[in-house]
Amino acid sequence: MSRTPLDTVEHAAATPDVELPWAELGLKKDEYERVVEILGRRPTGAELAMYSVMWSEHCSYKSSKVHLRQFGEKAPESDALLVGIGENAGVVDVGQGYAVTFKVESHNHPSYVEPYQGAATGVGGIVRDIIAMGARPVAVVDPLRFGAADHPDTKRVLPGVVAGIGGYGNCLGLPNIGGEVVFDACYQGNPLVNAGAIGVMRHEDIHLAKASGAGNQVILYGARTGGDGIGGASILASETFDDAKPSKRPAVQVGDPFQEKLLIECTLEAFREKLVVGIQDLGAAGLSCATSELASNGSGGMRVTLDDVPLRDSTLSPEEILMSESQERMCAVVEPEKVERFLQICEKWDVIATVIGEVTDGDRLEIFWHGGKIVDVDPRTVAHDGPVYERPYARPSWQDELQADDANKLPRPATSEELKDQVLKLVASPNQASKKWITQQYDHFVQGNTVLAQPEDSGMIRVDEETGLGVAIATDGNGRYAKLDPYTGAQLALAEAYRNVATTGAKPLAVSDCLNFGSPEDPAVMWQFAEAVRGLADGCLQLGTPVTGGNVSLYNQTGEAAIHPTPVVAVLGVIDDVARRTPVAFQEEGQLLYLLGDTREEFGGSAWSQVIHDHLGGMPPAVDLERERLLAEILISASRDGMIDSAHDLSDGGLIQAVVESALLGDKGARLVVPDGLDAFTFLLSESAGRALVAVPRSEEVRFNDMCGARGLPATRIGVVDGDSVEVQGEFALPLATLREAHEGTIPSLLA
Amino acid sequence: MTARIGVVTFPGSLDDRDTQRAIRLAGAEPVALWHKDKDLRQVDAVVLPGGFSYGDYLRAGAISRFSPVMDTVIEQAKAGLPVLGICNGFQVLTEAHLLPGAMLGNDHLHFICRDQKLRVENAETAWTGDYRRGQEIHIPLKNMDGRYVADPYTLDKLEAEGRVVFRYVDFNPNGSLNDIAGVTNEAGNVVGLMPHPEHAVEPLIGSGRTDGLPFFTSILKKLVNA
Numbered sequence: 014m015s016r017t018p019l020d021t022v023e024h025a026a027a028t029p030d031v032e033l034p035w036a037e038l039g040l041k042k043d044e045y046e047r048v049v050e051i052l053g054r055r056p057t058g059a060e061l062a063m064y065s066v067m068w069s070e071h072c073s074y075k076s077s078k079v080h081l082r083q084f085g086e087k088a089p090e091s092d093a094l095l096v097g098i099g100e101n102a103g104v105v106d107v108g109q110g111y112a113v114t115f116k117v118e119s120h121n122h123p124s125y126v127e128p129y130q131g132a133a134t135g136v137g138g139i140v141r142d143i144i145a146m147g148a149r150p151v152a153v154v155d156p157l158r159f160g161a162a163d164h165p166d167t168k169r170v171l172p173g174v175v176a177g178i179g180g181y182g183n184c185l186g187l188p189n190i191g192g193e194v195v196f197d198a199c200y201q202g203n204p205l206v207n208a209g210a211i212g213v214m215r216h217e218d219i220h221l222a223k224a225s226g227a228g229n230q231v232i233l234y235g236a237r238t239g240g241d242g243i244g245g246a247s248i249l250a251s252e253t254f255d256d257a258k259p260s261k262r263p264a265v266q267v268g269d270p271f272q273e274k275l276l277i278e279c280t281l282e283a284f285r286e287k288l289v290v291g292i293q294d295l296g297a298a299g300l301s302c303a304t305s306e307l308a309s310n311g312s313g314g315m316r317v318t319l320d321d322v323p324l325r326d327s328t329l330s331p332e333e334i335l336m337s338e339s340q341e342r343m344c345a346v347v348e349p350e351k352v353e354r355f356l357q358i359c360e361k362w363d364v365i366a367t368v369i370g371e372v373t374d375g376d377r378l379e380i381f382w383h384g385g386k387i388v389d390v391d392p393r394t395v396a397h398d399g400p401v402y403e404r405p406y407a408r409p410s411w412q413d414e415l416q417a418d419d420a421n422k423l424p425r426p427a428t429s430e431e432l433k434d435q436v437l438k439l440v441a442s443p444n445q446a447s448k449k450w451i452t453q454q455y456d457h458f459v460q461g462n463t464v465l466a467q468p469e470d471s472g473m474i475r476v477d478e479e480t481g482l483g484v485a486i487a488t489d490g491n492g493r494y495a496k497l498d499p500y501t502g503a504q505l506a507l508a509e510a511y512r513n514v515a516t517t518g519a520k521p522l523a524v525s526d527c528l529n530f531g532s533p534e535d536p537a538v539m540w541q542f543a544e545a546v547r548g549l550a551d552g553c554l555q556l557g558t559p560v561t562g563g564n565v566s567l568y569n570q571t572g573e574a575a576i577h578p579t580p581v582v583a584v585l586g587v588i589d590d591v592a593r594r595t596p597v598a599f600q601e602e603g604q605l606l607y608l609l610g611d612t613r614e615e616f617g618g619s620a621w622s623q624v625i626h627d628h629l630g631g632m633p634p635a636v637d638l639e640r641e642r643l644l645a646e647i648l649i650s651a652s653r654d655g656m657i658d659s660a661h662d663l664s665d666g667g668l669i670q671a672v673v674e675s676a677l678l679g680d681k682g683a684r685l686v687v688p689d690g691l692d693a694f695t696f697l698l699s700e701s702a703g704r705a706l707v708a709v710p711r712s713e714e715v716r717f718n719d720m721c722g723a724r725g726l727p728a729t730r731i732g733v734v735d736g737d738s739v740e741v742q743g744e745f746a747l748p749l750a751t752l753r754e755a756h757e758g759t760i761p762s763l764l765a
Numbered sequence: 766m767t768a769r770i771g772v773v774t775f776p777g778s779l780d781d782r783d784t785q786r787a788i789r790l791a792g793a794e795p796v797a798l799w800h801k802d803k804d805l806r807q808v809d810a811v812v813l814p815g816g817f818s819y820g821d822y823l824r825a826g827a828i829s830r831f832s833p834v835m836d837t838v839i840e841q842a843k844a845g846l847p848v849l850g851i852c853n854g855f856q857v858l859t860e861a862h863l864l865p866g867a868m869l870g871n872d873h874l875h876f877i878c879r880d881q882k883l884r885v886e887n888a889e890t891a892w893t894g895d896y897r898r899g900q901e902i903h904i905p906l907k908n909m910d911g912r913y914v915a916d917p918y919t920l921d922k923l924e925a926e927g928r929v930v931f932r933y934v935d936f937n938p939n940g941s942l943n944d945i946a947g948v949t950n951e952a953g954n955v956v957g958l959m960p961h962p963e964h965a966v967e968p969l970i971g972s973g974r975t976d977g978l979p980f981f982t983s984i985l986k987k988l989v990n991a
Contacts, residue, residue, distance in 0.1 A: 270820065453877055454875050458964040461782070461786055461967075
């Protein structure tokens with residue numbers, strides 16, 4: 014793209030007829046014309062680079078914006094929210110002067126192209142978002158979706174993704190405490206690699222991405238800028254994979270977790286000394302994004318000398334420098350008298366830091382190269398005034414037929430023997446099987462504050478050693494449910510994550526989401542998206558948990574085939590004392606098992622329908638958010654008052670899945686009795702929402718029952734923790750050893 | 766009186782603050798040491814913590830071994846200063862030749878994080894006095910390059926002299942020779958091991974056991990009684 018003479022603003026004004034490669038950079042014709050209109054002339058190459066990356070789907074949310082507004086419009090009253098949507102990550106008050114920031118993002122497309130680096134840099138990016146808020150990152154979680162477990166390409170993608178997440182996160186010293194791994198053929202060419210992170214800070218330490226105060230210096234620090242990830246944002250994330258196009262491998266960035274670890278420590282030290290006015294991480298769209306967002310969120314303009322950017326490759330053109338997505342870089346705005354100290358801290362940590370510009374009085378973002386002005390724009394037009402599309406959407410023609418194909422009518426096991434075989438097949442199926450082979454590649458212990466980690470219902474981190482204050486996080490999302498009904502599917506994802514936080518004893522406070530969908534240019538996909546957002550916004554309003562931020566990933570499709578709509582929801586909770594947390598594992602023989610909630614015949618989208626019948630149809634389980642709220646209150650009270658010793662949410666795979674997991678983790682069996690009014694099949698395998706399994710010490714039974722009775726939550730005694738098998742009276746018994754072999758053998762046999 | 770135990774922070778050290786916490790919980794005073802600083806601040810013992818110093822981009826521990834602080838650590842360890850190397854710290858100690866052998870990549874080529882069963886083989890080092898010989902304990906393990914190797918002569922010598930301090934039990938997580946999880950020097954003041962005792966010091970946190978606390982109480986007793 015390098016042209017001679019230098020394409021300065023002056024040159025652009027003098028040469029209106031020069032054709033620029035706007036289409037190659039991903040801009041549509043009308044978008045390019047809008048840029049020309051804004052500037053009153055043709056853009057320079059550098060300006061075009063900036064607009065093209067910042068107006069890409071990935072950065073501008075141009076297709077999703079009109080729907081995402083509901084998260085603000087329907088936001089519930091919450092005094093917990095300190096910083097809402099729009100900043101690098103939302104911030105939630107968790108009490109005792111602490112604030113927690115958390116967010117989930119996608120790194121789907123890069124992870125398919127280059128699994129290790131794609132996933133690694135996904136972790137790196139989300140962690141920088143957390144640091145940029147002023148917080149110390151304390152944990153990561155990784156919701157993942159892959160193609161069929163036995164597909165050959167899964168064996169390429171999954172181990173690479175897992176090694177990348179581990180390789181980066183482990184080296185950063187962040188415990189990996191949660192997430193999910195789901196297999197489904199619909200993700201074959203489009204794995205979903207979502208990465209979430211949590212950070213903790215004191216209220217007074219919150220930092221924002223804005224550049225204010227004329228004369229303040231703009232410091233770029235961290236890694237040198239190289240040629241990696243150029244155009245990643247606009248090209249990789251915003252177009253569907255298509256076999257006809259050339260390989261896009263060079264657009265994936267390469268991560269250096271060691272550099273990021275230094276960046277974390279040096280940034281936190283600078284925060285401690287109150288040296289930073291505003292800060293922004295360099296992620297998608299690199300310097301284009303950091304400079305335009307810092308400038309447009311502040312009160313003034315900004316002048317940047319691009320020649321001062323430390324380069325890894327001296328042949329880079331200014332356009333490439335502006336677009337580069339080289340990892341492990343941050344941009345800080347620092348008052349002139351504090352610059353020296355800031356640079357000293359960077360030197361202490363061996364981090365390269367360079368003043369590249371300053372905040373100005375005006376309202377322009379001006380960028381210079383070799384003495385010539387190559388960018389002169391209103392930064393707001395780059396960062397915030399991107400195109401907004403009202404994409405057409407319509408309920409797909411096949412939706413009725415899909416919902417009419419009722420899973421409740423599928424043939425059910427006719428004998429106890431058949432039921433037993435199906436149960437064993439289910440707990441061994443890739444989605445229900447133990448993911449230990451994957452999660453043991455992640456460090457869960459580092460930092461010494463991990464109270465709970467996967468396979469617990471939520472990950473839990475101690476925040477304060479003295480008081481025991483802790484936070485919990487769970488992520489969930491069931492694409493099969495969402496395919497059957499996106500509105501309900503999104504609410505089920507929310508309900509499950511909310512419930513998972515509550516089963517561990519924490520109070521759900523706030524939500525982040527990662528919305529993974531197909532192409533927005535397909536009205537059917539757009540309808541799925543609109544419905545899911547509406548469902549999630551309505552659900553958050555009802556549960557009183559505001560959405561604090563999130564991420565949208567579109568174009569997850571290969572050719573005509575889109576992935577299942579997959580809204581992944583993360584719920585953050587707080588627990589006053591982590592000593593009261595409730596684990597999944599059965600603790601003591603003789604404890605009584607109670608099933609909380611109502612069980613109905615609900616098999617649409619169920620694990621049973623998938624594993625036994627390879628079927629997807631009917632309606633997903635009904636959602637009752639008031640019931641979810643009541644169940645959560647009971648679980649939290651019971652945990653706080655010591656009435657339950659273990660608890661497990663019921664979701665995919667139903668009751669039997671939960672019993673088997675609790676039994677295997679505690680190495681203690683269970684004897685179950687099918688309650689009156691239910692058949693064994695429905696009892697064991699229905700996926701009705703709003704339910705949990707709890708183990709109650711005998712001494713607490715009366716008190717626990719009284720509480721559930723007084724508050725109107727159905728609680729059914731279904732058995733006892735006992736023996737070394739899982740026995741369903743009158744039906745079958747499965748020894749723990751058999752269950753363990755089935756449950757833990759699957760993933761290693763497919764992937765190791 | 767108590768003892769001052771230094772914890773070195775190298776660039777990329779991860780468990781330095783965890784180790785300081787473990788020292789504090791044991792009743793000693795943790796002292797932060799910086800890799801660029803030769804001064805050991807008059808500590809009575811030193812811990813080299815776990816992590817990925819310098820990213821482990823070269824051989825694990827190979828660069829840290831040349832940090833200014835290590836010049837002093839090596840000199841004083843030879844004069845009897847108690848030194849414990851955990852995971853990456855163990856790797857640094859072998860690179861510094863304070864302990865024999867070397868660490869290779871895990872035989873299965875994956876990072877592994879698990880609650881690991883160990884047998885205490887030597888309860889007479891500076892760091893293991895509060896254990897019993899033959900005692901079985903659970904300590905979290907997490908590493909990429911944890912496969913302990915040494916030449917046959919060295920292995921025989923270590924075994925003959927009782928210098929294997931910990932051995933993996935039931936499952937060898939990385940392919941270490943003779944199931945070796947930790948070793949000591951001839952004098953017994955320098956100990957290195959791959960598992961992380963600092964992650965097993967509080968009943969609620971991490972593995973939920975406190976099997977690692979005796980490392981820190983052992984050294985404290987030794988120093989206070991000295």
